[in-house]
Amino acid sequence: MSHHLFLLSPSDTPLYSLTHYSTKPAQTISSPLSSNLPTWSTSAFAGTLTALSGASSATQSHHVPGQGGGVRMGGGQDRHVIQMIANASLDIIEDVMRKDGTMYLKSVDKFNEWTVSAFVTPGNMKFILLHETKNDDGIRSFFHDVWELYLKTMLNPFHTAHSPIRSTVFDTRVRASAKKYL
């Protein structure tokens, strides 16, 4: 079972992304990190369509990949699906944000078997987690941890609000926290 984490700035630029596979804790991450930040472009969208259509065994291309989420680990196409799901949930998050004052918005969206949970910081940073299983408490603690790590990164004078987070220390700590809670 895997989880995908995205940190988005207030202007919705992606600052950090992480994929975590919690079945095998020893093997952490083979997958792309901040060097491979998703940039939303039309080619990505086209890739998403192919991923969507290609992953389902049936010929219908609307709905999505069947069992197992079609998540072939490390496949470039699936990242597009994940990113699309994450981006699509942003609207919903904003809606919920307006109504609800709290930071941890539980599951805001469900996309086949992927649930999207979100966490909004006071500074309007959005943390989005895609996960398959239900794990509210663990996810809440994980978000809090990531929030604290993010605060420490913000205190670095060389970091600005919209710059991608490239620190290896941050990365290691987020992974450790993911291992702990997810």
Place this chain on the structure above:
Amino acid sequence: MATSKQYKAIGEDLWKGRTEKINAELFALTYGALVVQLIQDYEDYAEVNKQLEKMGYNIGTRLIEDFLARSSLGRCSDFREVGEVVAKVGFKSFLNITPSVTHAAPPPPSSTRPVSATQQSSAPGASFILTLDENPLAEFVELPEEALEGGLWFSNVLCGVLRGALEMVQMQVQVEFLSDVLRGDESTDIRVSLVKHLEEEVPVGDD
């Protein structure tokens, strides 16, 4: 000459009783903002180092008066004692850290004239190395790639402060960073080496 323990006690006492405190995060953020702004203005890391050192120098020349007044310490008998006082009393009362000191004797003179221990430790070329195990200026800081390559010494202001302060007590010193944990080194080391003792200069215009 007070012992090392006495210096520690003096430093501790000064920090606890006779200094106003501010929030450490605020201090670190202010200094960080200063360095980042200098980098944006000068765009050359060597120049930024120099400017930090100059700013430190200005601070140091004023700081020494305050320090001597509060601590009521007398003149140090030799350079070794200078190192002890700087580390245990100075750093403690201003930054609440106690760097460890490693003294190094000056290189042996070319003549074989015997030199007494005190004289030798005050001879030009004497030095000591301060090893900081924590640096309040650099809390939360991580240097970006360009700064690492460009050779930035983030806390270079400390070098200036030491140089300025010691110059006001008639010692001309050369202060430089040897290593910095921000750069990935094992420890943060500052070397202070004595260049010469300054003679009292008669102000120009006096008879």
